[in-house]
Structure formats: C-alpha cells, structure tokens
Amino acid sequence: CIVPGMVCNSGVFSQDKASKTMPNGIGRMTQYANGFIKGPKQVAEAHNEIQKYVIEKTGIPVFIQNESSTGTVVRNGTVFPIPLAWASTFKDENAYEAGKVIGDEGKAIGAKSMMSPVADVARDSRWGRVGETFGEDPMLVARFSAEETKGIQGDDYTKRCAALAKHWLAYGVSEGGVNCATININEKEIKEVYAAPFAASIKEGGMHSVMVTYSDLDGRPMSVNDKYTQKFLRGDLGFDGIAVCDGMSIPRVLETQGMFKDREELAAFALKAGIDSDTPMTSVYNHIVDGVKNGVIDEKDLDDCVLRVLTEKEEFGLFDNPYIDVDKVEEVYNDPKADELSTRIAEESMTLLKNKKNILPLKNVKNIALVGPFAERLSTMYGGYAYPCMTATMLATILDAQKAKMEGFAEMISSMFDVEGMKALMNRDPSKSYDENVNTWLKEDYGMVTLTEALRDEFKDATVTYNPGPKNNSENYKDEIAAAVKDTENADVIILSLGEITGFGPDATSGEGTNNPDLRLPGHQQELLEACAKTGKPIVLVLFNGRPLALKEAEPLCDAILEAWYPGPSASQTVAKVLSGKINPGGKLPVTFPQISSQCPLYFGHMTGSGYINIKQEPENTVLQPLYPFGYGLSYTTFKYSNLKVDDKVETGKTFKVCADVEN
Numbered sequence: 329c330i331v332p333g334m335v336c337n338s339g340v341f342s343q344d345k346a347s348k349t350m351p352n353g354i355g356r357m358t359q360y361a362n363g364f365i366k367g368p369k370q371v372a373e374a375h376n377e378i379q380k381y382v383i384e385k386t387g388i389p390v391f392i393q394n395e396s397s398t399g400t401v402v403r404n405g406t407v408f409p410i411p412l413a414w415a416s417t418f419k420d421e422n423a424y425e426a427g428k429v430i431g432d433e434g435k436a437i438g439a440k441s442m443m444s445p446v447a448d449v450a451r452d453s454r455w456g457r458v459g460e461t462f463g464e465d466p467m468l469v470a471r472f473s474a475e476e477t478k479g480i481q482g483d484d485y486t487k488r489c490a491a492l493a494k495h496w497l498a499y500g501v502s503e504g505g506v507n508c509a510t511i512n513i514n515e516k517e518i519k520e521v522y523a524a525p526f527a528a529s530i531k532e533g534g535m536h537s538v539m540v541t542y543s544d545l546d547g548r549p550m551s552v553n554d555k556y557t558q559k560f561l562r563g564d565l566g567f568d569g570i571a572v573c574d575g576m577s578i579p580r581v582l583e584t585q586g587m588f589k590d591r592e593e594l595a596a597f598a599l600k601a602g603i604d605s606d607t608p609m610t611s612v613y614n615h616i617v618d619g620v621k622n623g624v625i626d627e628k629d630l631d632d633c634v635l636r637v638l639t640e641k642e643e644f645g646l647f648d649n650p651y652i653d654v655d656k657v658e659e660v661y662n663d664p665k666a667d668e669l670s671t672r673i674a675e676e677s678m679t680l681l682k683n684k685k686n687i688l689p690l691k692n693v694k695n696i697a698l699v700g701p702f703a704e705r706l707s708t709m710y711g712g713y714a715y716p717c718m719t720a721t722m723l724a725t726i727l728d729a730q731k732a733k734m735e736g737f738a739e740m741i742s743s744m745f746d747v748e749g750m751k752a753l754m755n756r757d758p759s760k761s762y763d764e765n766v767n768t769w770l771k772e773d774y775g776m777v778t779l780t781e782a783l784r785d786e787f788k789d790a791t792v793t794y795n796p797g798p799k800n801n802s803e804n805y806k807d808e809i810a811a812a813v814k815d816t817e818n819a820d821v822i823i824l825s826l827g828e829i830t831g832f833g834p835d836a837t838s839g840e841g842t843n844n845p846d847l848r849l850p851g852h853q854q855e856l857l858e859a860c861a862k863t864g865k866p867i868v869l870v871l872f873n874g875r876p877l878a879l880k881e882a883e884p885l886c887d888a889i890l891e892a893w894y895p896g897p898s899a900s901q902t903v904a905k906v907l908s909g910k911i912n913p914g915g916k917l918p919v920t921f922p923q924i925s926s927q928c929p930l931y932f933g934h935m936t937g938s939g940y941i942n943i944k945q946e947p948e949n950t951v952l953q954p955l956y957p958f959g960y961g962l963s964y965t966t967f968k969y970s971n972l973k974v975d976d977k978v979e980t981g982k983t984f985k986v987c988a989d990v991e992n
Contacts, residue, residue: 350382401718412462417676441537456507496539498511536643540573554602571604675911707763
C-alpha cells in the first residue's frame with residue numbers, strides 16, 4: 329500500500345517515480361484524493377494512469393480507498409457536517425442519503441473503498457475523536473452506521489463503493505480518553521455495546537470492509553488479535569470482507585507496543601489475525617516473501633489474505649472495468665442536491681441547550697456585538713476529516729513542523745500532498761495571515777461566508793460589530809479581552825462564538841492525535857465569557873465543537889446556548905437563521921454533556937444500578953448529574969408530555985411499547 333504522492337509530481341502521475349516506488353505494482357492505495365489539489369477531474373485522470381501502469385505490470389488492478397467521514401475528501405467534493413451532527417437529527421435516513429452521495433463521488437474519481445462509517449461508540453468525551461462518531465448509544469450508532477453503509481454500497485457493488493467501517497473495536501473508550509491507549513472493557517460489554525454497530529452494518533448493509541484500531545484489547549493489539557478479528561468478527565458475526573489496519577498500526581505493534589522480535593514475525597501474526605493490508609505505506613508486509621522463505625509465515629494465512637483481496641476486486645468490478653469515464657466526473661460533483669442535503673442536515677442538527685426567558689429568537693435588536701475566534705475563521709466550522717479542515721490544518725503543520733502534534737507527522741504528510749499546490753491555493757498572498765488566505769479559498773471554492781457577514785445579512789436593520797478576542801495561545805489576552813468588551817458597549821445582545829479547534833494543526837485541542845482531557849472552554853475563552861457577562865448584557869453562546877464540553881462554569885453566565893457542532897459550508901447562514909427564528913432548532917444530544925471533565929466517562933446507558941441513574945431509573949442525588957443528558961434539546965416552542973405507559977414486562981430480544989400523549 330502506498331499514497332499517491334509517492335508516484336506523482338504535483339498531482340501528475342510519474343512513470344519514473346512509479347518505477348522506483350512500485351516496480352512490481354501495488355495492491356492498494358490510500359489517502360487517495362488528498363494528493364491532488366486541482367479537483368475531482370485531476371484525481372480521476374491520475375486514477376486511470378495509475379491503474380494502467382499497475383495492470384500492465386501485474387494484470388491485477390489496484391484497489392483505492394479514500395477518507396469520507398464528512399464527505400469524500402477531495403477538493404470541491406460535497407462536505408457534510410460532522411457525524412455527531414448527523415446523529416443529533418435522530419434521522420438515520422440522513423446517513424443513508426449522505427452515504428449515497430459519498431458512494432457516487434468516490435466511484436466517480438476511482439476510489440472503490442470509502443473510509444466510513446465511523447462505527448465507534450463514544451462514551452468518553454475526553455477522547456479527541458468523538459465528533460467523528462454517531463455518539464454514545466449503541467442503538468443510535470448502529471442505525472446510522474448501517475444506513476450509511478447501505479447508502480455507500482448500494483445493491484450493485486460494481487456500480488458503487490465498499491464501505492470501510494472503523495475502528496474495530498472499542499477504539500472510542502481507550503483508557504483515560506487517550507488516543508491509541510489500552511482498552512479495559514469486559515468481553516460482554518465489548519460484544520453487546522461496542523460491536524453492535526459493526527454487527528448491524530454487516531447484517532443489514534453487507535458491510536464489505538473494516539479498519540482495525542491501534543489499541544490493545546485483552547493485552548493484544550487489534551492488528552494481531554485473532555480472537556476478535558478472526559474468531560469474533562469473521563466467525564461469530566459472519567464478516568467475509570477485507571480488514572485493513574489503521575495508519576501504521578501494524579508497525580506500531582513492534583515499534584511502540586514492543587511485541588515480536590522482527591517484522592517477519594509481526595507480519596506472520598498480522599496475517600494470522602486476518603489483516604489484509606498494511607496501510608498507509610507498507611513497512612511490514614514487504615517482509616512477507618522473506619517470512620515465507622524462512623518458514624516464519626504460514627502460507628495458508630497468506631493464501632487466505634490474497635483470496636480475500638482478489639475477491640473484493642472482482643466483486644466491485646475492477647477486473648471487468650478498472651477505468652473510469654473522466655468526462656462524467658464534473659456532472660457527479662456539480663449536483664446541487666448534494667449541497668442541499670448538507671445544508672439540511674446542518675439545519676436539523678442545531679441543538680438549543682438553553683434559552684432563558686426565551687431570548688431566542690432575537691427580536692427588535694438594533695446593535696449586535698459578535699465576539700469570539702470562531703466567527704471569522706472558516707476552517708474551524710468543519711470536522712477534522714473534512715477536506716477544507718484536513719488540508720488547511722495539515723498545511724499549517726507542514727509550514728510549522730516544529731509544532732506538529734506527533735513526531736515525524738509533518739514529514740509523513742508532506743509525502744502525501746502536493747505541498748506547493750496547496751501553498752498556491754491556500755496561502756497565496758504573503759501580505760495576509762494564513763487564516764485570511766484560507767478564508768479566501770473557502771469563500772471561492774465553497775461559497776462560505778463568515779458569521780459576521782451572515783448576521784449582517786439576516787439582521788439587516790441591526791448594526792453588527794465583530795471582535796475576535798484572544799486566540800487560545802495569545803500572550804496579550806488581557807488587553808485583547810478588554811478591547812473585545814469595549815466593542816460591546818452599544819450592543820443590545822452579545823453573541824459569543826466559542827468552542828474547540830479540531831484537525832491536525834498546531835493549535836487544535838481535539839481531533840486525531842490530540843489528547844486534551846480538559847473539556848472546559850480552551851485557552852482564554854472562559855475569561856472572555858466572564859468579562860462579557862460582567863457588562864450585564866444578554867449573552868448568547870454559539871458553540872463550534874466536536875465533543876461535549878464541560879460548561880459548569882460557563883452555563884450560568886449565558887442566557888442562551890446553541891450547540892452548532894461543526895456544520896460545514898453552510899455554517900454561518902444556518903446559525904444566523906436559527907438566531908433570527910427562520911429555523912426552529914430541533915436537534916437532540918447524541919452524547920451526554922458533563923458538568924466537569926472528571927465525570928468522564930459519562931453516558932446514560934449504564935448497567936442497571938450503576939452510573940448516575942439508580943436501579944429505579946430515578947436520578948441518584950449522591951452522584952454528580954450531567955449538565956445536559958443524552959437526548960436533550962429545546963426548541964422555540966414548548967411541549968407537554970403526559971400519560972406515559974410502558975409494558976410491564978419485556979422479554980429479551982422482543983419488542984415492547986412505550987406510549988405517551990404529546991401536546992404542543
């Protein structure tokens with residue numbers, strides 16, 4: 329397995345580089361479209377060149393996979409809100425429809441394996457990747473994962489893509505919320521809770537691929553854990569597709585987790601565990617030949633792996649039709665219905681957490697003070713694996729490699745991307761800051777507007793002023809807070825745009841590779857909020873984040889709180905319409921919000937008699953309650969629930985009825 333930058337120069341396939349990198353061909357390519365900066369057509373053209381080269385060498389086409397948790401990761405592809413926002417709609421049909429778009433766009437550029445759904449059940453908000461999931465409830469996660477799988481794959485595999493569900497297994501509950509740490513969960517809970525979304529995707533959607541996690545379970549890393557990857561996944565659950573490792577998770581077993589004497593032995597155990605691909609850049613499976621010659625590797629394990637890979641390529645039509653029609657690419661990527669779907673999901677995911685004295689929607693306001701760092705930094709309105717955020721934060725890391733979160737990360741991603749092309753697109757004007765340059769690009773490519781611009785358009789009769797306040801790492805934060813407060817003097821209401829920065833950049837506080845167990849507002853945001861609250865003016869807090877935050881200190885200072893998540897391209901317009909009342913917020917929390925970070929892991933689905941709900945299913949006063957529980961969400965109207973009726977007895981595996989009268 330390789331990445332496209334290893335065989336391309338500035339997004340153009342190079343025979344010379346290919347002959348050095350893959351003289352005998354290649355079986356799989358990953359992080360595919362990241363390596364191209366000119367858009368889908370360039371990606372498709374390179375795909376045909378790569379396929380032609382590999383087929384002429386081996387007679388076997390290459391299988392290409394692409395990131396897709398918030399849409400196909402390619403320039404000008406459709407970008408959706410984060411999956412946690414999808415789950416906030418509680419409408420699993422949204423996952424199906426989004427999956428169809430992802431499958432269509434992936435197929436159009438030659439990617440046959442789309443790296444979603446993210447089927448992790450996320451019950452510890454300290455983990456940085458909660459936003460990539462569908463939340464804490466195994467039933468909710470299962471429904472969305474299965475529907476997205478069906479949307480991506482369809483009924484005719486030759487016309488669609490494989491859904492690659494990740495991360496098998498229980499990745500979201502690593503110890504302390506630390507990325508890649510050990511998993512200390514009992515086997516019963518593993519199978520009943522954390523495997524449930526994968527089981528549903530296999531049974532209902534025919535899920536064709538799975539990515540295994542870095543973490544160890546029962547003391548063995550998942551890349552070599554045949555108990556869970558072979559006996560349970562393939563045996564008990566009936567999975568018959570491809571299993572790939574997470575990025576560098578196989579060599580990590582040797583280099584970080586300290587198992588096995590060398591790469592030949594490691595390859596033997598990974599093959600024994602049924603792992604079919606060593607991604608993203610093979611560094612262990614290139615020792616397979618020597619391992620077989622030296623009697624270290626069982627040839628049957630290798631034969632089984634080869635058969636699975638060839639079967640996948642056959643089932644998805646690569647042997648019969650390995651090339652794609654480049655002339656049809658733009659038609660797929662210019663479908664306005666896809667962007668409309670993204671906007672609709674963003675609108676339906678808006679979750680109102682507080683609305684004291686019905687301050688929202690705003691009415692008869694003449695002066696609005698917009699304060700906070702998120703209102704005009706457009707890349708912060710996307711999830712970490714959305715193309716705009718992913719490329720912008722990775723380029724920031726490349727430009728300032730010393731601040732990279734992971735050792736060697738800047739060097740690795742430099743080999744994956746067309747760095748000079750990225751600079752020309754996203755950092756073109758040396759007279760402007762990096763964030764300003766990225767904003768220019770996002771306005772051109774995705775039609776984005778800042779929250780300031782959206783509010784001015786939505787509240788045409790009001791004056792809207794803006795002050796960003798301090799950045800997270802600002803040294804002059806006191807002066808910057810004072811300046812921001814001064815700009816609110818004439819305001820009727822203060823709108824604070826706060827939250828977390830995600831992605832791979834040096835200032836991220838959440839996302840892959842970022843371990844930050846403090847769920848309070850990062851940096852100096854709490855101090856900014858406190859200073860604004862001292863003015864006595866109404867405070868509306870708009871949150872941009874991808875996991876629950878601990879708002880015990882912040883909540884009392886706010887008159888209203890709107891959870892916007894990372895909504896994607898339509899972020900600013902959607903938020904503005906909610907604040908004006910054109911959109912009635914209807915989202916519900918798919919995760920539990922703690923009061924303080926040390927409550928985590930905190931979730932509603934505890935074993936009976938455990939957690940913050942006692943055996944009688946009443947709140948246990950001696951245990952600290954969540955600030956906002958799973959399923960919570962207000963709207964601009966009120967509802968009355970009465971006459972609740974539940975079946976007295978429930979048999980395991982059977983259905984039961986819950987009835988209530990709902991009055992609007």
